Amino acid sequence: MTIKQLTEQDKADISAFLDAEEGMSDLMAQSDAGKTLERYSLIGDAMRADGKDFIHLDIASKVASQLEHEPIFADFNKSESSTEVVKEDKVSENVVAFNWKKPFSQIAIAASVAMFAIVGVQTVPTNETQLMPESLPILQTIPFGGMATPVSYSSEQSALQSAASGLRKLQQQRIGALVLEHQRQTRIASSEKKQQNEVLNNFENEDAK
């Protein structure tokens, strides 16, 4: 059936079909043009990603069945079957678990923090007179953990070695300790500020009375 051969009835059928008023008539479905139409509309649907109902390429179920036959390397079922409460208990154990880190030698960690502070410092001037009046000596950016946490230092190894001649180890330790002390004191100060404010507020309240 070529286009020229379309009768008025065919045209009416096509119109009704495209308006979704009617299903495909047998005649249309059987004809070559009908099959072409079917293919094109399928392609169109696929590209528009609608009509999930009648494209039955069931990838999901195939993948699922494939997965079922995969060997299991880790059993996640256990944790999943446990309740929320149990999970949270585990989280809370982590909080408590900080305590086991305490036995770490404080000095050792201070040293590791300080090593960070030293990375990249290669040109500390030997005395103050060498300092340029308008520029600060040295000062490359040094990735020491701002929260004083030793980050992975393996990658810094070469830089560390080249910087080893920079500052004396003792001074490194001292700088690390000072940075941590600054953080600690800042935190404590924020609470003291609060106390002061409360004292002031109390005074104000009393005055108001």
Place this chain on the structure above:
Amino acid sequence: MRKLASVCSLFLFIGSIAPVYSNTVEAQESEIIAELNKETRLETAKSLLIKMSEAVHKNNFNASFAVVKGNNMEPYKWLHGINGNDELEHLSLLNGAGFEVFRVNDRVTYFETQSAPYTVLAKHISGPIPDVLFQDITLLEQAYDFTLGGKGRIAGRAAQLVKIEAKDESKFNYWLWLDLESTLLLKAAYVNKKGEALEQLQLTHVSMTKHIAPELVEMSKKQFPPVTLNEKKISTGDIKDAQGNWLIGWLPEGFKLLKSDRHNLNLNNELTDYYLYGDGLIEVSIFVQRPLPGKRRGGGLSSGATSIFVHNADGFDVSVVGNIPGMTAKTIAQSVQRK
């Protein structure tokens, strides 16, 4: 003739409609103007900052952010929620050995690897975000100006830039990008006078939730160490005692003495005369210590916005630590003299 009549009636018809039409236009215009007024009223930098400080206390939210210092990046998780009358907060560093802070109302507990956990009385977590942003922002007006910057898109949300600009060049500026909708903090940066960001904090994700995160409630039931570090209440007497030893010749405008004493460093037990100054936004520590043995070198270091300057004076070492430009740290350190 009939045609003319119909044209006339058409005019009449239009005439009767026109006033109605212009009324609606006026109504719309006044609405728009009201909207604009509302916008401009919202848009003073200070009121935005105040709104932000309120927003972080009132909402249940779950956020992630990263602090970028040079080529170093620290990811954090930040949870906040209201559980009945309790305000709960948890900040957690996700890289390395970690760093955890829990807050239940005014008790803030810090867990760090290098020292035993400790609790202080404070309304805010003292972490990568300056804590003044969560309280009375007007404290900053003495030393800083608040100005508005442009709008942009941060973390997938419409954001307004608010600049906290230092009144002189001895300090960094602090820029904040706030969510236009919730006024939550989306991004912040320490910016030098050239406009270069030295240390940036960027939220990667934030979700406001109707209910508090269950892990926060769970956490609040735990036993935290008691408040131990505040047994010594600050008194003016203490400050004078330690002030007797050294004269700090110069500090940037707006810095006030917060604390001064002689104590041993928490980590290596070295004795130090200690001064803590603050201008509301940032704090500067000044340490005066016995010099280290051998020939030593002074100098500075920096990481992000934090500068450290060690000055070797005659017979004592001065170290200055804080979120200030290196030159400022150097000038402060060199201004310290024996009384």
